Amino acid sequence: MAKPTTPAQRRVIAGADPVTGRLTGTEAQLTALVRLQLAFRHPRPPHAYFLTPAGHRAREEPEQAAPETAPVEPVPGVFAARTGTEDTEDAGGVADGPARQREVRAAWLGLVEMRRMTxxxxxxxxxxxxxRTHLVQAAAIALEAAGRTPAGQDRDGYRVTATPQPDAVAVREPTPEGVRACATALERAGWQVSEHSERTAGGTGRYVLVSPRRG
Incomplete structure (x- = not known):
């Protein structure tokens, strides 16, 4: 679970630009949000601060506030992408439903904004x-944001897995129609896609190999 933010940090997050996610606050406040992985500092001048996907989620879903004196420590990412390979259906600690949909939407919008800014x-x-450095998670976010369903204990859906190729991941679905739908969703999200066949226990199946588009 993510560490609660202080009231002052919550005010900074709430005051972020609704379109760009740009933050305004003291250097100490902004640096603390970076340590919490809720913000990042743009590498180019004027080196402004912007919300990360986790920060966008924090803005949409208020969390329990901590006292102003609470220490600031780095925490793991607060958003868990569903790859369809998790052991439990409730991957990431968030049940299916409106809350998960809001979480996915915020993560996707955060990625789009990071694209624009970086x-x-x-x-x-x-x-x-x-x-490009989190291929499996990024592809999973794009798929779920497009309305595709990850595989679970009692349901079929997509599965995103790493491959021997360092710049590509594989996406599988039980049906050819599902495979093609995933390919379309990822192409629209800026990925290069190629469809392949493979031998399976039931015969021959299809999957897509995807990598981030570079140009």
Whole structure:
């Protein structure tokens, strides 16, 4: 579970620009949010601070506030992408329903904003550096944000797995229609997609190999 933010930090998050996620606050407040992984500092001048996907989620879903004197410590990412390979259906500690939908939407909008702010040409249609270093999670976020359902204990759905290729992941669904739907969703999200066949216990199946589009 993410560490609660202080009231002052909550005010900074709530005051972020609704479109860009740009933050205004003291250097100490902004640096603390970076340590909490709720904000990042843009690498180019004027080195402004912006909400991360976790920060967007924190703005949409108020969490329990901590006292002003609470210590600030780094915490793991507060959003858990569902890859369809988790042991439990309730992966990430959030049940299916409106809360999860809001969480996914906030994560996706945060990624789109990170693309705009960190891609050299401000291209929102091409994956950013974070996505390229977190391929499985990034692809899963794009799929769930597009309305695809991850596999679970009692349901079929997509599964995103790493591959021997360092810049590509594999996406599988039980049906050819599901595979094609995943491919379409990822293409729209800025990924390069190629469909392949493979031998399975039931015969021959299909899957897609996806990698972030570079140009």
């Amino acid at each position: 891609n050299v040409d401000a291209d929102r249609d091409r994956p950013c550096a974070w996505e």
